[in-house]
Amino acid sequence: MNITLIDSPVANVANIARALRTAGAGLRITRDAGEIASARKLVLPGVGSFVAAMRWLEETSIDIAIKRAVHSGASLLGICVGHQLLFDVSYEMGTTPGLGLVRGDVRKFEGPLPVPQIGWNRVTSSVLPNASYYFVNSYAVLDSPHAIARADYGGPFVAAVQKGRVFGVQFHPEKSSKAGLQVLRNFVAWT
Amino acid sequence: MDVIPSIDLLRGNVVRLQHGDFTLITTYGDPEAVLDGLDVPRGSRLHVVDLEGSRSGKPSEVGVVRRLARRDLRVQVGGGIRSVADARTWIDAGAEKVVVGTVAADAPEVLRAIVDDLGAERVIAAVDVRDGVVRVAGWERDARASLAEVLARVESLGIQEALVTDIRRDGALRGPSFDLYRSLSVECGGHAAARARSTAAAWPPHSISIIASGGVSTLSDVVSLARLGVDCVVGKALLERRIDLREARARVATPNAIPERIVPCLDVRDGRVVKGVSFTNIRDAGDPVECAMRYEAEGADELVILDISATDAGKRTALDTVRRVAEALFIPLTVGGGVRSIDDFRALLRAGADRVGINTAALRDPSLLSRCAAEFGVQAVVLSCDAKRLNGRFEAIVRSGKEASGVDAVEWCKRAKELGAGEILLTSVDRDGTNLGYDVELLRAVSSVLKVGVIASGGAGKLKDFREAIEAGGARAVLAASLFHDRKLSIGEVKDYLEGEGIPVRR
Numbered sequence: 001m002n003i004t005l006i007d008s009p010v011a012n013v014a015n016i017a018r019a020l021r022t023a024g025a026g027l028r029i030t031r032d033a034g035e036i037a038s039a040r041k042l043v044l045p046g047v048g049s050f051v052a053a054m055r056w057l058e059e060t061s062i063d064i065a066i067k068r069a070v071h072s073g074a075s076l077l078g079i080c081v082g083h084q085l086l087f088d089v090s091y092e093m094g095t096t097p098g099l100g101l102v103r104g105d106v107r108k109f110e111g112p113l114p115v116p117q118i119g120w121n122r123v124t125s126s127v128l129p130n131a132s133y134y135f136v137n138s139y140a141v142l143d144s145p146h147a148i149a150r151a152d153y154g155g156p157f158v159a160a161v162q163k164g165r166v167f168g169v170q171f172h173p174e175k176s177s178k179a180g181l182q183v184l185r186n187f188v189a190w191t
Numbered sequence: 192m193d194v195i196p197s198i199d200l201l202r203g204n205v206v207r208l209q210h211g212d213f214t215l216i217t218t219y220g221d222p223e224a225v226l227d228g229l230d231v232p233r234g235s236r237l238h239v240v241d242l243e244g245s246r247s248g249k250p251s252e253v254g255v256v257r258r259l260a261r262r263d264l265r266v267q268v269g270g271g272i273r274s275v276a277d278a279r280t281w282i283d284a285g286a287e288k289v290v291v292g293t294v295a296a297d298a299p300e301v302l303r304a305i306v307d308d309l310g311a312e313r314v315i316a317a318v319d320v321r322d323g324v325v326r327v328a329g330w331e332r333d334a335r336a337s338l339a340e341v342l343a344r345v346e347s348l349g350i351q352e353a354l355v356t357d358i359r360r361d362g363a364l365r366g367p368s369f370d371l372y373r374s375l376s377v378e379c380g381g382h383a384a385a386r387a388r389s390t391a392a393a394w395p396p397h398s399i400s401i402i403a404s405g406g407v408s409t410l411s412d413v414v415s416l417a418r419l420g421v422d423c424v425v426g427k428a429l430l431e432r433r434i435d436l437r438e439a440r441a442r443v444a445t446p447n448a449i450p451e452r453i454v455p456c457l458d459v460r461d462g463r464v465v466k467g468v469s470f471t472n473i474r475d476a477g478d479p480v481e482c483a484m485r486y487e488a489e490g491a492d493e494l495v496i497l498d499i500s501a502t503d504a505g506k507r508t509a510l511d512t513v514r515r516v517a518e519a520l521f522i523p524l525t526v527g528g529g530v531r532s533i534d535d536f537r538a539l540l541r542a543g544a545d546r547v548g549i550n551t552a553a554l555r556d557p558s559l560l561s562r563c564a565a566e567f568g569v570q571a572v573v574l575s576c577d578a579k580r581l582n583g584r585f586e587a588i589v590r591s592g593k594e595a596s597g598v599d600a601v602e603w604c605k606r607a608k609e610l611g612a613g614e615i616l617l618t619s620v621d622r623d624g625t626n627l628g629y630d631v632e633l634l635r636a637v638s639s640v641l642k643v644g645v646i647a648s649g650g651a652g653k654l655k656d657f658r659e660a661i662e663a664g665g666a667r668a669v670l671a672a673s674l675f676h677d678r679k680l681s682i683g684e685v686k687d688y689l690e691g692e693g694i695p696v697r698r
Contacts, residue, residue, distance in 0.1 A: 015543070111441055112437040112438035112441050114642055114643070116568075118570045119452070119667075120449065120450050120452065120492060120697050121449055122447070122448045131698065132450050132697040132698070134523060136570045152444075152448050154441040155441070174521060175522060175545065176522075177487060177521050177522050180521060181521060
């Protein structure tokens with residue numbers, strides 16, 4: 001049981017659980033704030049609306065539990081909207097504060113390309129495998145001092161972020177074939 | 192690479208001639224008003240053709256070019272430049288470069304004099320080609336030199352850019368001549384095939400930059416040309432709003448960022464993979480989970496499962512098949528076949544599909560598309576459209592390829608996009624299972640009027656079919672079933688081939 005997967009109703013938990021298990025994780029899937037606060041390794045999934053996902057974290061006090069875990073040395077991986085939740089603020093439907101664990105803000109793609117972005121996009125990184133990953137998103141963090149991977153969709157955006165033991169990936173590793181599984185494997189094996 | 196907006200001028204107005212014929216004219220109006228409408232930014236290159244000048248041999252739109260240059264546009268102007276004095280006239284009016292055609296092809300001594308006077312960097316050589324032959328004087332007669340001779344001559348003068356127009360394609364919105372530009376790109380060292388041959392002593396033979404002109408009518412055309420290392424001028428397609436200049440420039444800035452997808456398809460009935468020719472003569476072809484896993488290992492970018500079960504029991508089996516395949520797969524999974532309601536749609540998503548294709552039911556009740564898009568997001572909604580050539584058009588076919596709907600397939604795809612379809616899976620019923628190649632005309636007819644992606648389906652047989660579906664057809668994904676299933680080609684072979692042709696694939 002080395003990984004605690006947060007059982008958000010605003011997420012594709014089953015797919016991520018399957019991918020994490022394939023990547024070698026022993027999983028505990030939970031909504032219990034106490035279990036989350038004492039976890040050593042957390043995964044925060046999310047799809048759809050930042051606002052709905054953040055509201056659920058607050059209503060369940062899981063936002064506080066996540067911060068407590070991180071402050072006591074746990075590692076955390078946010079996926080898709082879970083990645084966006086790590087940042088200071090999102091401008092999806094007004095202004096919504098995020099968890100504030102990583103510097104940056106979440107904005108709508110303003111380039112001329114159609115949104116949502118749906119599909120594979122090439123990611124360049126010195127940390128993750130340089131490969132194409134699968135994205136479904138209308139919003140993204142355009143820049144962050146903690147970016148470790150970038151991609152371009154009518155302009156650059158942050159594909160992955162790391163600050164200390166907190167990681168986030170904007171893409172769907174569970175849909176990104178070998179490269180995606182490798183990212184999860186790295187997180188599972190990381191100590 | 193750049194996308195250069197282009198306007199043709201006649202008597203002070205922006206116009207278009209069809210096939211270079213001065214009797215087939217469309218008038219768009221005052222140049223500055225037209226450019227405002229097209230959102231051409233300051234600092235942009237602008238290609239201007241003086242049509243009267245190209246016929247009469249005398250500069251006829253000097254006042255217009257002066258106005259355009261004052262708007263901070265980097266104007267390159269061509270049409271009827273026959274002497275140093277003509278070229279000088281345009282530069283004095285504020286043009287950044289002159290585009291010299293007839294002289295480059297026919298009168299090398301005059302071209303040399305123009306280069307000596309203006310400097311080679313201010314001269315673009317324009318070469319108009321029809322059926323492989325260089326044409327001059329407003330396209331009205333043959334030149335005395337071949338394309339290769341003209342390119343070699345202009346290059347020896349230090350000229351850095353050649354504008355190559357395929358006259359048959361110009362203004363016809365049928366797509367540029369990719370074969371012509373690919374061979375030029377190879378000869379000019381801008382293509383992978385040229386780099387592969389770089390050990391040969393005199394290879395590549397040219398180093399000039401190629402600007403494509405003629406037939407560029409979709410965003411996909413622009414991107415495909417940029418992948419060949421070729422700039423392009425776009426005229427009619429901008430005027431007709433088929434291409435948005437800002438979007439096109441954003442895409443050509445990184446033309447290889449978004450890979451084209453190779454999508455194997457499993458036709459499934461009663462829990463087994465089957466394959467038929469033109470939806471009939473169905474034969475058993477294996478276990479769906481085994482096939483799916485093999486395809487992902489080979490590099491599939493996505494998997495499509497089409498359930499062709501006819502019965503309710505078959506549909507329940509299909510849900511179980513989707514569940515088992517989804518369990519084994521780490522790429523996006525699209526499922527279609529027999530989806531009649533929002534409940535069917537939801538059940539497939541719950542079983543593990545990422546996207547669901549709707550076909551017959553959407554034609555019967557188009558609101559199903561908008562309701563599914565509202566509930567599950569446009570990224571989950573795929574319109575599956577089977578089209579057949581009937582009565583001089585493409586008609587949507589329903590009930591697994593059996594019944595004509597009376598609906599125009601191109602119009603239906605447009606409507607489906609407006610209702611919320613995130614992508615179109617477009618199958619040619621005529622080509623399905625034949626291995627004769629995709630129906631490129633069908634693909635282009637749909638992809639050229641849609642902003643959403645088209646998945647090409649039906650007819651893949653040879654490697655070049657995949658390239659043609661993407662380049663000429665404008666498809667964003669290419670689907671094949673029997674070809675991959677029967678191991679006539681592997682996904683890896685298709686990816687190697689496309690990459691060698693300059694089309695990016697996921698690795």
